[in-house]
Amino acid sequence: MxxxxxxxxxxxxxxxxxxxxxxxxxxxxxxxxxxxxxxxxxxxxxxxxxxxxxxxxxxxxxxxxxxxxxxxxxxxxxxxxxxxxxxxxxxxxxxxxxxxxxxxxxxxxxxxxxxxxxxxxESVEFCGELCHSVMHPEYTAYQHSPHARVACVECHVGEGADWYIRSKLSGLYQVYSVTFDLYPKPIPTPIHNLRPARETCEKCHWPQKFYEYKLRTEYHYLADEENTKWTIQLTMRIGAEHSAHGLKEGIHWHINPDIEVQYVAMDTARQIIPWVRFRDLKSGEEKIFVDEEISLEPEELAKYEVRTMDCMDCHNRPSHQYNPPALFINKAMAGGEIPVALPEIKAQAVEVCDLAKDLPTMEAAMSFIDSTINAYYQENYPEIYESNPDLVNQAAEGIKKSFSKNIFPDMKVNWAAYPNNIGHLEFDGCFRCHNDRHSTESGEVISKKCETCHFINAQGTAENFEVARFGESLEFRHPVDIGDEWKELLCTECHTGLAP
Ligand code: HEC
Ligand code: HEC
Ligand code: HEC
Ligand code: HEC
Ligand code: HEC
Ligand code: HEC
CATH class of the missing domain: 1.20.58 (Methane Monooxygenase Hydroxylase; Chain G, domain 1)
Known part of the structure; x- marks a missing residue:
């Protein structure tokens, strides 16, 4: 037919x-x-x-x-x-x-x-692997984060058709900009069309949930010949001392639904904060804190957006954390990937990472680390280099491994491009507001007193170790003697993520 x-x-x-x-x-x-x-x-x-x-x-x-x-x-x-x-x-x-x-x-x-x-x-592979070179840093950091089993879209898109369509529309533009190599390196943050934390993070971690005190133990290796180990243990006061007190005190007090902390930032990365307002939504009490060192006229202040503090103002790197060398080398040494027995390795490792981060590609950085570390020990410690070449090799391998999880030269991604707002050692973080400089008219300040946020339980080297009585805090002892400067200056004036 x-x-x-x-x-x-x-x-x-x-x-x-x-x-x-x-x-x-x-x-x-x-x-x-x-x-x-x-x-x-x-x-x-x-x-x-x-x-x-x-x-x-x-x-x-x-x-x-x-x-x-x-x-x-x-x-x-x-x-x-x-x-x-x-x-x-x-x-x-x-x-x-x-x-x-x-x-x-x-x-x-x-x-x-x-x-x-x-x-x-919506799959993690689609987001993380398909645009291989662009998302490589985020995807790598994500796989080593506590959220490695949470799909990208749970934080970046969330539920509902409107956010789905919004994200696919911006996705179309991204495909275009990747195809024609128009995208900025590194990718700028904060992401302004990120769904609010209230609708994403709070699906899994609701603000009323009580978190108790948390113990943190950190090992530091000093930049001396012996790589002296310095231990510090802190009790982080995330919640109140007893769960019955709820969010009335402690670090998570900022997200208590009965209060509101708002601020104004002068830069896109939200690092410079001239004005903070606290309001008790129940009693109506209000306090306005102004940075004494930045005096803005009211008209000038009005130009900036007022932002209400949420999870993202502290946890801005929940899943893509790029650590600075001083920190990731400490971790690799504590984990045994870089041998502590190799003299001066802490100082050398941090320095080589600093130089390697500016090379154009990851391959170039890797071979630079190899050759620099080998050359240094060949020249300065020939007896170790001859008798125990494995030690030097192991160190170079360890440095390369932790470098490649935290620094991505091809995309110009490293700690300096993405400040982490938790803490205060390498980035101002909490000290953006808690610096004794933000004061009300009556002279109250947002406190930098160490015990506001944590108790120090123990600190020191193996030979000179102090331990606090239970429930009390030691006074901080700085690992090298700098007098009272740690009280007077912000830590970041010396600590930038490299050797201070
Ligand atoms: C736990 C929640 C969470 C998950 C899961 C998550 N992200 Fe993110 N992502 C964030 C937050 C928060 C930011 C930073 C937002 C800001 O600073 O404005 C961010 C930032 C980014 C950025 C901007 C660049 C940067 O590093 O800041 C990219 C790109 C990105 N994410 C991609 C991904 C990809 C790809 C995945 C999955 C493999 C993923 N994200 C999974 C929360 C998440
Ligand atoms: C789909 C659920 C889900 C979402 C959405 C989510 N998280 Fe998580 N989060 C988890 C899980 C699961 C863990 C791991 C818990 C564990 O290790 O015990 C976790 C752990 C954490 C931790 C503890 C990290 C640590 O070092 O132990 C923090 C902080 C955190 N999340 C913050 C956030 C923030 C901020 C957001 C929003 C950007 C977010 N989470 C979104 C499920 C989620
Ligand atoms: C004022 C800053 C700040 C805000 C706002 C904040 N957090 Fe935290 N959060 C912290 C600090 C600091 C810690 C302790 C981190 C550490 O050193 O381990 C913490 C710890 C956590 C932990 C881990 C608890 C544990 O036992 O391991 C989770 C989960 C968490 N926060 C979720 C959230 C969520 C969700 C929000 C928003 C609803 C939020 N946080 C808002 C500062 C904050
Ligand atoms: C945008 C400014 C801002 C930032 C950033 C900030 N805070 Fe606060 N914080 C405040 C204000 C305002 C108060 C209330 C001060 C007062 O009333 O005396 C406060 C109070 C506190 C308190 C005391 C709560 C109580 O009453 O028990 C703790 C603990 C605290 N903050 C921890 C942190 C930690 C940890 C970080 C960093 C992860 C941080 N804050 C970042 C503004 C900020
Ligand atoms: C506003 C809250 C706040 C105040 C005030 C504060 N800290 Fe911290 N501090 C933190 C947080 C949060 C962390 C944990 C950072 C992280 O999760 O990586 C931390 C961590 C530390 C660490 C451990 C760093 C590391 O990586 O080993 C030391 C040491 C420290 N603080 C010392 C001090 C000293 C000394 C003071 C007083 C001058 C002080 N802090 C005041 C919030 C605070
Ligand atoms: C005047 C400059 C200066 C200030 C301010 C300062 N430090 Fe340090 N810090 C140093 C020097 C120098 C070293 C020794 C570096 C080394 O040997 O690696 C050091 C080392 C450290 C170490 C061990 C470092 C590592 O590489 O692991 C810690 C932890 C530390 N300081 C905490 C703090 C804290 C917390 C503050 C703020 C409360 C602070 N410091 C303020 C200069 C300073």
């Missing part, structure tokens, strides 16, 4: 369209069966099966009526008659049947396909 179709469909454009659609359809079917049977494929194959090929299919289908339209137009010009749909005509009937059945099957497949497409664009 010969299938009769309308004359107008017999043109090159429609024919090519039909062929494209036909081929795309069979490829989709073929890939779908292959990936279902073998259970393999993953995101890349899914992207082809459910996004690229269906796009091609639709393109082919659209070409068919376009071709028909063009050929009709020609006829219209010549004879000035409009087409007539006549169901008694076999070719017209066939065309209608093909159209109705085709549409029905297509709609059904689209339903399955768009669900698959939705699933793929």
């Amino acid at each position: 010969r299938l009769e179709i309308p004359q107008s469909a017999k043109n090159w454009v429609s024919l090519i369209g039909a062929m494209i659609a036909f081929i795309a359809f069979f490829l989709i079917l073929f890939l779908f069966i292959i990936s279902s049977v073998t259970g393999s494929g993953g995101t890349y194959l899914g992207l082809i099966t459910f996004i690229l090929l269906p796009g091609l299919l639709v393109f082919g289908l659209i070409l068919i009526p376009i071709g028909m339209l063009i050929s009709h137009k020609r006829k219209l010009k010549k004879e000035n008659v409009w087409p007539v749909v006549d169901l008694n005509n076999t070719s017209h009937r066939n065309a209608l049947l093909i159209f109705v059945w085709g549409t029905a099957i297509f709609v059904l497949l689209t339903a399955i396909g768009s669900y698959e497409a939705f699933r793929i664009t």
Whole structure:
């Protein structure tokens, strides 16, 4: 039997369209069966099966009526008659049947396909791996974070159709900027269209949940010949002393729903804070703290946005933390990846990371670390280099490993580009407000008193170790003698993440 179709469909454009659609359809079917049977494929194959090929299919289908339209137009010009749909005509009937059945099957497949497409664009691999070089730093840091099992979209998109569409629209622009290499390096933060913490973080960590005191033990290795180990143990006062007190005191007091802390920042990274307002929403009490060193006129102040403090003002790096060398080298030494027995290794490791971060690529940084560390020990400690070359090798490997988790030269990503607001040692963090400089008219300040936030339980070297009585705090002893400067200056005036 010969299938009769309308004359107008017999043109090159429609024919090519039909062929494209036909081929795309069979490829989709073929890939779908292959990936279902073998259970393999993953995101890349899914992207082809459910996004690229269906796009091609639709393109082919659209070409068919376009071709028909063009050929009709020609006829219209010549004879000035409009087409007539006549169901008694076999070719017209066939065309209608093909159209109705085709549409029905297509709609059904689209339903399955768009669900698959939705699933793929929401997957961690799609976000983290597909734009490999761009997202490499975020993806790597993410895999080493406490949120390694939380999907990117849980924080970056959240629930609901409006945020889904918003994120896909900005995603389209991102695909364009990546394709033409227009995106900024490093990617700027804070992200201004990030969904508010209230709607993302608080799905899993609700603010009323009580967190108790938390113990933190840190090992530091000093930049001397012996890499002297300095231990410090702190009790972090996250909540109140007893859970019955709720959020009335402690660090998480800032997110107590009964109070509100607002501030104004003068820079996009929110590091310079000239004005802070505390309000008790129940009693109506209000305090305004102004930085004594930055005096702004009211009109000037009014130009800036007033932001209400939430989780992100402290936990701004919950899943992409880029540590500074002073910190990640300490960690690698504590973990045994860099041998503590190698003289001067702390100082050398921090220095080589500082120099390597400015090289253009990760490969260049890796070989620079290798050659610099080897050359240094060959020249300055020849007896160790000869008798125990493994020690030097192990050190270089350890430095490279922790470097590659924290510094990404290709994307210009490192600690300095992304300040972490928790703490106060390498970034001002809490000391942006808690610096004894922000005061009310009556002279009250946002306190820098060490015991506001933590108790020091123990500190010192193995030979000279102090331990506090239970529930009390030691006075801080700075690892090297700098007099009272640690009380008077901000830590960041000497500590920048490198050797101070
Ligand atoms: C626990 C929540 C969370 C998860 C999970 C998460 N992110 Fe983020 N992400 C954030 C926050 C918070 C920021 C910083 C926002 C700011 O400073 O404004 C951020 C920032 C970013 C940035 C901007 C650059 C930067 O480093 O600040 C990129 C890109 C990014 N995330 C990609 C990803 C990718 C890809 C994944 C999944 C592999 C992911 N994120 C998973 C919370 C998350
Ligand atoms: C989908 C659920 C989910 C979301 C959304 C989420 N988290 Fe988490 N978060 C977790 C889990 C699970 C852990 C790990 C708990 C553990 O290790 O005991 C965690 C741990 C943490 C920790 C403790 C880290 C540590 O070192 O132990 C912090 C802080 C934190 N989250 C902050 C945030 C912030 C800020 C956001 C919003 C940007 C957020 N979380 C969003 C599930 C989530
Ligand atoms: C004023 C700053 C600040 C704000 C605001 C804040 N946090 Fe924290 N949070 C901290 C500090 C500091 C710690 C202790 C970190 C450490 O040293 O381990 C902490 C600890 C945590 C922990 C880990 C507790 C544990 O036992 O390990 C979670 C989870 C957490 N915060 C979630 C949140 C969430 C969710 C929000 C927003 C609703 C929030 N935080 C708001 C400063 C803050
Ligand atoms: C935007 C400014 C700002 C930042 C940043 C900030 N705080 Fe505060 N904090 C305040 C204000 C305002 C108060 C209330 C001061 C007062 O009323 O005397 C306060 C009070 C506190 C208190 C005492 C709560 C109580 O009454 O028991 C603790 C603890 C605290 N902050 C910890 C932190 C920690 C830890 C960080 C950093 C992770 C931090 N803060 C960052 C503004 C800030
Ligand atoms: C406003 C709250 C706050 C105040 C005030 C404060 N700290 Fe801290 N401090 C923190 C937080 C939060 C951390 C934990 C940082 C982190 O999670 O990495 C910390 C960590 C530390 C550490 C450990 C750093 C490390 O990596 O080993 C030392 C030491 C320290 N503080 C000393 C001090 C001293 C000394 C003072 C008083 C001059 C002080 N702090 C005042 C909040 C505070
Ligand atoms: C006047 C400059 C100065 C100030 C201010 C200062 N420090 Fe230090 N700090 C040093 C020097 C110098 C060293 C020794 C560096 C080394 O040997 O690695 C050091 C070392 C340390 C170490 C061990 C370092 C490591 O690499 O692991 C800690 C912890 C520390 N300081 C905490 C603090 C804290 C907390 C503050 C603020 C309350 C502070 N310091 C303020 C100069 C300073």
